[in-house]
Amino acid sequence: MKRAIVTAGVLFLLVIISGCSTFGMNRYVAKEEAINTDKYAYHDENFTYDLETLQELAERFRLEELSTSNVNSIMKDEIKRGRFNEIIIYLRELQAEEEEEAAAFSERYLEALAAHVQRTKDPSEALVEDAVKLMQKQYELDPEDEEKTIRYANMLIDSKVDVKRGAHLLFDFEEHLKEQGEQPSLDLLLALAQAYYAVGDYEKSLARYEKLTTLETSDPTHFYRMSEVFAAMGDEEGERKALTKAFEPTSEFLGKYGDNNFSLYKDYLDESIDE
Structure with a gap:
């Protein structure tokens, strides 16, 4: 009888230990999966985010049944909804931990950075510095790439880091196209209209908008x-x-x-x- 009691006690103790181990493991896994905002968020008053929303988005992006295309689409929608800071944090961590996987979302990262600068009254200075460096590096690798030129120029203008330089990058690009006998795209026309407005050349700004209204009625x-x-x-x-x-x-x-x-x-x- 005594031996049975001892055996039962040992079993009970093993169950408790096993339960604690499982609980501890669950906590460890949860900790591993939680986004490290201490490391990957920008820490100034102009960079705000919702931790619960961030974690919810991270869990959605990690679902195995979602393709890269699915995740890109979701991210694009979330950026439009104003959750660009959460996307930035998630992708900063992914870039550090899974660089190859993060490469598939590089366009979304750039969009989120641009959205923060354009839609935040006083953008984070540290974020702007990182964004300018990143976009400048990409531009310098291929100065004849229209998309990279527009993105870098717009960042300089929208962030007010160097409005004049950003505007002239666009003006020079338009002149280069003319020399090649090419017409500016809709994206470039819009960027030019905004750039001329930014430097106070209102007549040229209006001329580009007039062109846009005829092309996109x-x-x-x-x-x-x-x-x-x-x-x-x-x-x-x-x-x-x-x-x-x-x-x-x-x-x-x-x-x-x-x-x-x-x-x-x-x-x-x-x-x-x-x-």
């Missing part, structure tokens, strides 16, 4: 941006006409839902030009 954001240029020029009539064009697509919408919803469309335009 269904995009009201070009007229909306033009209204900002006219406002900077003090041209109230031009601003009014551009805004009228920008809001033309709302006629049917407002007729159906009422004038009180006018602000919804303006919010849509504001969000569109921030993306």
Whole structure:
């Protein structure tokens, strides 16, 4: 009887030990899977993020059934939703821990960095410094690559690190295309319009926006941006006409839902030009 009691006690103790070991292992695994924000987040007041959202996104990205294409698509959507800082942290850790895997998401990382600078009132200085260095390195490897030139120039302009240099990179690129008998793409035209606006050459900015409105007649954001240029020029009539064009697509919408919803469309335009 005594031996049975001892055996039962030993078994009970083994169960407890086993349970503790499992619990400890679970905690270890959880710790391993948690994103290291101490190491990979930027630590200043201008870089904010939600830890719970970050972890939820990380768990989604790690699902085995998701392809690289799936994850890229999800990241793109999350950046548009304003979760660019969370994407930045996740990818900074992935770059450090799994460099080869992270390479598949390099475009999303660059998009997230640009989104932070464009959509944060006072961007993180450390982030801007890293972003400028990264985009400069890529540009210098291939100065004739349009996408890399636009990205680097826009970062210099949007971050205000060197607006003049960023603008002239774009101006020189446009001149190079002309010499080659080539026309600027829509992306380059938009970047040029914004660059001329940034350096105060409003007439040339408007000329690029005019070109864009003829090439993309269904995009009201070009007229909306033009209204900002006219406002900077003090041209109230031009601003009014551009805004009228920008809001033309709302006629049917407002007729159906009422004038009180006018602000919804303006919010849509504001969000569109921030993306």
